[in-house]
Amino acid sequence: MDTQSLILALGEASHAGRTFNVMLVAGEEPVLQIVVSGAEETPVYLTITDTQILCLVYLFEEREIRSGQLADLHENMLRLSVPMPLSSLGKVDQHYVVYGALTPTSSEAEVMQELVTLADNAIDLLQTFEDFLD
Amino acid sequence: MKKQSDWSREYKAVRAVQMAFDLSSDIQRAFRVAAVMQDLNPSDMVRKVLGLSYRKKRARPRLTVTLHEDDFVALAERYDLSPEDRAAIRERVSKELGTFAKTFLPDHGD
Numbered sequence: 001m002d003t004q005s006l007i008l009a010l011g012e013a014s015h016a017g018r019t020f021n022v023m024l025v026a027g028e029e030p031v032l033q034i035v036v037s038g039a040e041e042t043p044v045y046l047t048i049t050d051t052q053i054l055c056l057v058y059l060f061e062e063r064e065i066r067s068g069q070l071a072d073l074h075e076n077m078l079r080l081s082v083p084m085p086l087s088s089l090g091k092v093d094q095h096y097v098v099y100g101a102l103t104p105t106s107s108e109a110e111v112m113q114e115l116v117t118l119a120d121n122a123i124d125l126l127q128t129f130e131d132f133l134d
Numbered sequence: 135m136k137k138q139s140d141w142s143r144e145y146k147a148v149r150a151v152q153m154a155f156d157l158s159s160d161i162q163r164a165f166r167v168a169a170v171m172q173d174l175n176p177s178d179m180v181r182k183v184l185g186l187s188y189r190k191k192r193a194r195p196r197l198t199v200t201l202h203e204d205d206f207v208a209l210a211e212r213y214d215l216s217p218e219d220r221a222a223i224r225e226r227v228s229k230e231l232g233t234f235a236k237t238f239l240p241d242h243g244d
């Protein structure tokens with residue numbers, strides 16, 4: 001699978017009643033910004049390498065965490081990360097993220113399932129962690 | 135921390151996603167600021183840039199603040215007034231907001 005074929009596939013597709021708005025972000029490596037209908041506030045960023053399709057949603061920044069809450073938040077994130085379907089929690093620079101990785105041989109339907117689940121998980125997580133954030 | 139494998143391609147991919155996120159955040163911020171400066175909604179600002187039809191001005195651009203019971207208590211303390219003296223508190227609020235506006239946009243004062 002490559003980004004061009006994914007742009008074409010997602011533009012026309014609907015998965016579990018959800019549609020996808022795809023934008024190619026210009027740069028050294030092609031990255032797609034995908035907005036899933038019904039989860040517009042949590043756009044998914046997707047990039048494809050030889051070994052994986054990486055899908056990632058930015059949740060919040062370190063500076064947004066309430067003072068004294070960091071350890072508790074980390075504990076909660078680690079515990080939630082295992083049961084959360086198809087997604088895991090992580091950190092890129094100062095940004096906390098939720099992400100999912102698929103094999104590059106995944107079908108379009110599997111990618112769409114990942115995108116919908118990830119965008120919905122991100123909304124749930126933002127609500128869950130609300131009390132830890134300013 | 136020891137790395138077991140060569141993950142340099144994956145690091146590069148994560149970096150690319152980060153750059154894409156920063157870029158789209160900058161673009162969104164630029165549109166929000168441009169929209170405010172031109173009294174447009176951000177979505178109308180996007181339509182304007184793309185040469186599509188858009189609503190010229192926000193229908194009723196106005197600034198309102200709803201003050202609750204505890205807000206009056208906090209403001210009374212701020213202005214050294216009684217929380218019951220709501221008219222005086224409102225007057226001080228209006229004065230303070232006016233001063234802020236003049237400082238923020240000096241050419242648009244008075």
